Amino acid sequence: MRKTVILGLTAMALLVIISWMNAPKKPHPIAFSIPKGWPQPAYDFKSNPLTEEGFALGKKLFYDVRLSKDNSISCGTCHQQFAAFTTFDHPLSHGINNQQTTRNAPALQNLAWQTNFMADGGITHLDLQPLAPITAENEMAETLENVIAKIKSDKAYQTMFLSAYGDANINTQRVGKALSQFMLLMISSNSKYDKVMQGRDSFNLPEKLGYGIFQQKCASCHPAPLFTDNQYRNAGLSQDDVLKDLGRMRITNQPADSLKFKVPSLRNIALTAPYGHDGRFFALSNVFDHYRKQMVLGPTTDPQFNNRLPLSNFEIGQLKAFLNTLTDSVFIRDPRFSEPGAAAGPGNHGH
Numbered sequence: 001m002r003k004t005v006i007l008g009l010t011a012m013a014l015l016v017i018i019s020w021m022n023a024p025k026k027p028h029p030i031a032f033s034i035p036k037g038w039p040q041p042a043y044d045f046k047s048n049p050l051t052e053e054g055f056a057l058g059k060k061l062f063y064d065v066r067l068s069k070d071n072s073i074s075c076g077t078c079h080q081q082f083a084a085f086t087t088f089d090h091p092l093s094h095g096i097n098n099q100q101t102t103r104n105a106p107a108l109q110n111l112a113w114q115t116n117f118m119a120d121g122g123i124t125h126l127d128l129q130p131l132a133p134i135t136a137e138n139e140m141a142e143t144l145e146n147v148i149a150k151i152k153s154d155k156a157y158q159t160m161f162l163s164a165y166g167d168a169n170i171n172t173q174r175v176g177k178a179l180s181q182f183m184l185l186m187i188s189s190n191s192k193y194d195k196v197m198q199g200r201d202s203f204n205l206p207e208k209l210g211y212g213i214f215q216q217k218c219a220s221c222h223p224a225p226l227f228t229d230n231q232y233r234n235a236g237l238s239q240d241d242v243l244k245d246l247g248r249m250r251i252t253n254q255p256a257d258s259l260k261f262k263v264p265s266l267r268n269i270a271l272t273a274p275y276g277h278d279g280r281f282f283a284l285s286n287v288f289d290h291y292r293k294q295m296v297l298g299p300t301t302d303p304q305f306n307n308r309l310p311l312s313n314f315e316i317g318q319l320k321a322f323l324n325t326l327t328d329s330v331f332i333r334d335p336r337f338s339e340p341g342a343a344a345g346p347g348n349h350g351h
Contacts, residue, residue, distance in 0.1 A: 027051035027164055032112070035189035036198070038225050041112035043126060043184060048177045050184065053164040058182030060160065061175060063339045066150045068140035070096050075130065075179070076339050078105040078139075082332055084268035085109065085186065091279025095139040102138070102243050104279035107272050109188040109265065109331070113226055119261045119277040121232060122251045126183065127176035144172050151175070186337060188267050189225070192325040197224075203325065210322025213315050218266075220304065227266040227326065233302045234259045236295025240278055247277070258300045270327050284323065288316045 030050040034041065048054075061067065063076045078093040079085040085108035087093045093105040103119055117123040123132055133139040134147060151157045152170050162168045164178060195201035203211060214222075221229055232248040237259060239245065248257035261277045275281040281290065291309035295301070311319075331337075 025163070026166075027053040030055060030185070032184070033187075035187065035194070035225065038189070039113065042115045043112040043180075048127065048180055050181055051164060053160065054178050054181040055185060057157075057160045057164045058178040058180065059337075060157070061179050062182050067134055067142060067147055068096055069142040069146075072096055073140050075133070078133075079108050081334075081337055081339070082271070083107075084188070084271045084328075084332055085337075086272045089273075091274045093139075095136070096141050099138045101136070102245060103277055104274065106264065107268060108183055109186050109267055110226055111186065112184050114230060116230070116262070120248050120251050121262055126180045127173070130176060130179045131172070147175070148172060182337075186331075188328040188331040190330040191267065191328040193322075194225075194328075196325070204321075206318050206321035207325050210318035210320070213319055214322050217309060217311070217315075218319070221263050221302075222266050228263045231263055232257065232260040233263055234298070234300045235261075236290070236297060236301050236305055236308070237261070237276065237280075238296045240280070243278055245278065256300060259298070260300060266323060267326050268328055268332070270324050271332065284320060285316070288319070
């Protein structure tokens with residue numbers, strides 16, 4: 001009798017051990033580090049805790065061309081790391097069949113501090129943002145049902161979803177959350193400007209003069225440390241005759257929002273040409289010429305531009321020197337965000 005009891009207990013112990021060994025392991029948490037002096041992020045991490053497994057899943061999804069209809073385009077096609085995760089050298093990003101979209105791809109950085117996305121603020125949560133390009137006919141042109149079916153058929157994805165979420169359930173919400181985890185860690189805070197502010201470096205004379213001019217003439221719309229106020233403003237851009245993009249008004253239907261677009265961050269600005277919501281400015285020189293000579297002063301133009309933005313050639317030179325200090329070379333080379341197996345640089349820009 002005693003021997004039978006001992007054998008029974010041993011069998012139960014073995015079952016417990018086997019069950020424990022086969023049970024999904026808890027994901028490994030990642031701490032979100034707020035750069036010193038920065039505000040609290042807007043993103044609700046309680047609804048989507050960062051984990052190593054969630055980040056790895058998001059990275060795989062970000063660079064997976066199967067999220068597009070013809071398996072030719074990934075998120076990373078239009079958001080290239082060496083260009084601060086925007087499209088190198090293209091005014092408008094390209095979709096499947098080499099279609100052109102209607103806007104310049106925005107740089108992806110410091111997204112945890114944003115509450116609205118796209119140039120018109122049409123998406124109000126980061127988890128939902130990827131669904132727009134995935135389903136847009138002139139971008140990735142796929143259906144969410146097909147995306148989920150492709151992912152479910154991949155054993156590697158089944159394992160990764162199990163590791164990230166504790167079960168192998170694959171759905172649209174989890175795809176969005178995993179992509180968010182990857183993008184939330186795209187923090188650009190290691191430029192020369194940041195080192196100067198931390199007392200670890202110093203501006204040369206043109207940079208110092210440019211910083212002073214910037215604070216006087218630019219910082220009201222592009223305040224540090226994010227270098228955007230995340231507001232929508234009409235900066236005197238004329239409407240494109242072909243695209244006929246009305247910006248924020250497209251979302252609100254309010255005439256007062258006509259031609260207002262989201263103020264872009266100036267971080268990594270030296271890497272993200274061409275500029276403007278439709279990429280109409282080839283270089284920074286074109287942007288400065290617009291502000292001092294070419295602004296269209298209409299009924300919704302931001303009041304601070306009533307006299308345009310007077311800038312001398314000397315001031316422009318110093319401003320360029322300062323803006324170059326916002327380049328974060330660590331960020332654009334960080335292997336955590338690099339496409340596996342892809343060569344970095346302008347020579348590898350696909351579409």
